[in-house]
Amino acid sequence: MAGLLSAALLASCTGGSKAAEPSFPPAAASPAPASAGATSDPAADWPTYHRDNARSGLGPAQPAATKLTAAWRAKLDGAVYGQPLVVAGRVLAATENDTVYALDAANGAVIWSRHVGTPVPLADLPCGNVDPLGITSTMAYDAGSRLVFALAESTGGAHTLYGIDVASGQVRVKRAAEPPKGDRIAHQQRSALTVENGQVYIAYGGLYGDCAEYIGAVVSVPVGGSGAEHSYAVPTTREGGIWAPAGAVVLGGRLYYAVGNGESTSGFDGSDTVIALDPALRRTDFFAPSTWADDNEKDLDLGSLSPAVVGSAIVIVGKRGVGFVLDPAHLGGIGGQRGQNEICRAFGGTAVSGTTIFVPCRDGIRSATLDPAAGSLRTGWHGPAGAKGSPVVAGGAVWVVDYDGGLLYLLDPSSGKVRSQLAIGEAPHFASPTVAAGHGYVGTMTGVVSVTY
Secondary structure, eight states, rough: BBBOOEEEOOOOOSSSSOOOOOOOOOOOOOSSSOOOSSSSOOOGGBOOOSSSSSSOOOOOOOOOOOEEEEEEEEEEESSSSOEEEEEEEEEEEETSSSSOOOEETTTTTTTEEEEEEOBOOOGGGGSSSSSSSSSOOOOOEETTTTTEEEEEEEGGEEEEEEEEETTTOOOOEEEEOSSSSOOOOOOEEOOOOOOEEEEEEEEEOOOTTOOBBBBBBHHHHHESSSSBEEEEEOSSSSSOOOTTTOOOOEEEEEEEEOOOOBSSSSSOOSEEEEEOOOOOOOEEEEEEEHHHHHHHHHHHOTTTTTOEEEEEEEEEEOOOEEEEEETBBOOOEEOOSEEEOOOOBBBBBEEETEEEEEEEEETOOOOEEEETTTEEEEEEEEEOOOOOOOEETTTEEEEETTTTTTEEEOOTTTTOOOEEEEEOOOOOOOOOOOTTTEEEEEEEEEEEEEEEO
């Protein structure tokens, strides 16, 4: 479980550019010196997928969102699959060309860029649908070290974690972070990174097509770059990918992940589950539907959507379309849910406001409300059919992307009525907006689009 990989702390990395730098607040513990001076307001930032480790998708306090207007477009060197981050007035975005950018949040100008590797062309992969395959997951920012962490896939199927100084663009941490089992080139790292407990948590699934030898896993590396690595591998013979874009949900000191279907034919194999892992990545609890065997056979598993924290419960939906309400203190094992209701076939990451959850469904976003006493979900409105990206809630509106149609929507959170829509260009599957610093930001197949509202 614990294994030691070589680590390197770097003062710099070749490639990239840098413009004038604003100053950042003092770090609690930094692997290397960085700029210091004027402070940023962390309450206005968006430092991780859906802004917090509960993956609520709730934006900071800001003006009411009523009408979308294009602000700027930054053309970068590849597609931006991960959700852009906002830290101290900078938009942080990573591309499938293995480049990390810091953009001026106000106008999209490149402050610095850092090219960290050569991505894997689709022709060199056993299957897949991302070409080339570079940095796919959403990065995560660590306020203590002032580093943004990115997991890059590069030539030969290597998976390398980079910690980059947000002020200067210098690489401070570089460390291999390979999945513990299977063929490394058969793994795709799409699930958002998580910074928690002084660790960076990295989840692995497979390539589109479920080919070759991969086994879903989570790997943790200390934020400083050196020290023991920990890992967890799904106890199946093959598959069991952890790929939902929202990554881990952190609650009560545990990390909750959704796991896809496995391939074992000899009994329950730990796939098609919600698992709870402790900080050292030991599994402490799990839930699986009583239909797990049929789910695995028909590819109707839970792994397409990350868990959501709704009130005091955890909600998971997945590909079958059933919403399960779970007790986070006792997930219940096989068939141990508190309640279940038909919701929709769901993919990506949810947003949560109070007891209402906004679910990215295959046929368009839907709302559902939790009855905490009954442990049940009541479905609400159904939004535009194409609006099936991973939603967020900010400025009193639900923001959601139609990634096939190239549209960004503002929806009324109580009715689902369209308040405004704007053409943004083609976006990656499961694209999710970021709303901070008076702008909305969306990763597209060519870079980042910013809007005002």
